[in-house]
Amino acid sequence: MISSPSAPAQSHALAIRSVSMSYGAENVLNDISVDLAPGQVLGLLGPSGCGKTTLLRLISGLLLPDAGEIEIAGGKVAVPEAGIALPPEKRGLGMVFQDYALWPHMSVARNVAFPLQMKRVGAAECKERVAKALDRVGLGAMAERRPSDLSGGQQQRVAIARAIVAEPPLVLFDEPLSNLDRELRETMVEEIADLVAELNLSAVYVTHDHSEALTLSDHVAVMRGGRIEQTASPHDLVNHPATSAVADFLRLGCLMPVARVADGWTIEGTGLVLPEGAFEGAQAQVLLPEKALRLGASGPSTLKTTVVRAQTRSTGQALTLRVTGTPHLIRLSSSSPVKAGDMLDLSFSPEDLRWFPISDQPT
Numbered sequence: 001m002i003s004s005p006s007a008p009a010q011s012h013a014l015a016i017r018s019v020s021m022s023y024g025a026e027n028v029l030n031d032i033s034v035d036l037a038p039g040q041v042l043g044l045l046g047p048s049g050c051g052k053t054t055l056l057r058l059i060s061g062l063l064l065p066d067a068g069e070i071e072i073a074g075g076k077v078a079v080p081e082a083g084i085a086l087p088p089e090k091r092g093l094g095m096v097f098q099d100y101a102l103w104p105h106m107s108v109a110r111n112v113a114f115p116l117q118m119k120r121v122g123a124a125e126c127k128e129r130v131a132k133a134l135d136r137v138g139l140g141a142m143a144e145r146r147p148s149d150l151s152g153g154q155q156q157r158v159a160i161a162r163a164i165v166a167e168p169p170l171v172l173f174d175e176p177l178s179n180l181d182r183e184l185r186e187t188m189v190e191e192i193a194d195l196v197a198e199l200n201l202s203a204v205y206v207t208h209d210h211s212e213a214l215t216l217s218d219h220v221a222v223m224r225g226g227r228i229e230q231t232a233s234p235h236d237l238v239n240h241p242a243t244s245a246v247a248d249f250l251r252l253g254c255l256m257p258v259a260r261v262a263d264g265w266t267i268e269g270t271g272l273v274l275p276e277g278a279f280e281g282a283q284a285q286v287l288l289p290e291k292a293l294r295l296g297a298s299g300p301s302t303l304k305t306t307v308v309r310a311q312t313r314s315t316g317q318a319l320t321l322r323v324t325g326t327p328h329l330i331r332l333s334s335s336s337p338v339k340a341g342d343m344l345d346l347s348f349s350p351e352d353l354r355w356f357p358i359s360d361q362p363t
């Protein structure tokens, strides 16, 4: 039996349980589980090839999982074991793609009206709702234009208006800003954040850009090699990365191997001794979070570094420093002028370090 995604009991906008999926012999998603509460945004973040798009296609119904269960707004939409496989058009989702996917021969208004026409909404109500959706994205005056007469950013706003016009239970964003230049991306990420908050939308937002994911999401699932490495709020991800791969992907700071010595641990190659870490074994790795580092030798622990690059930015200088005695690079902002070749001391408090097993290597 197939259940409707608009069933009444809605404890989740989206629930994914132990979903796996292969392309032929290649297993691309492994035991994925995700819960999304109504009115929340889940960011799916990860490097190219980690399985983000495949997971989004499973949610949309363009692909079916090999195992597991997907529920949207309280209704089961894909359960292979029970023969449940709701097609995309029956899932009632709003979708925004990287390439806008607008119909070039239709006006902006007709593009936006399409989901309402599919639901057989009457002409007068349709006109009103299209006008409202276009106003929300700032395109009220452009209803009669063709998509080709709009800029990339405006075309993506049309696609967003189309995705929200039917007030779907879930909106899927698939790297919607990657075709836009950086300045426009920064503006539009704020606009989308405002829109989802204002309309209390439930959404899944796929991106490989961590600042987009952290800005927009209530929770972020960081994917790696077909698995979810960690799901957490942006604050917890940044402050408590579960693995070194998450820390590395989010570029939270410098990861360095440490080895046990008689009186504690030492950062290999530096001679710097750290107090006891809460770790078994002879080896581990530590994350030196960028935000825990201070220029100068004032802190409890000090590393010697050499400036490899000093690049001017509007906010000061972006420094790349090599930790003396190691190949490890630290990136840091500074307001005091320095140049390549300068030697700098960097201070930190050992309690700000994050410890990970040595086996947990980022790839």
Ligand SMILES: Nc1ncnc2c1ncn2[C@@H]1O[C@H](COP(=O)(O)OP(=O)(O)OP(=O)(O)O)[C@@H](O)[C@H]1O
Pocket: 023, 026, 028, 046, 047, 048, 049, 050, 051, 052, 053, 054, 055, 208
């Ligand atoms: N149609 C397909 N047939 C075979 N393998 C595929 C197919 N589509 C994707 N893959 C493989 O599945 C894995 C996951 O791909 P997917 O597109 O989901 O990753 P992604 O995280 O979205 O990457 P990107 O950010 O580059 O879009 C990759 O190894 C990819 O090569």
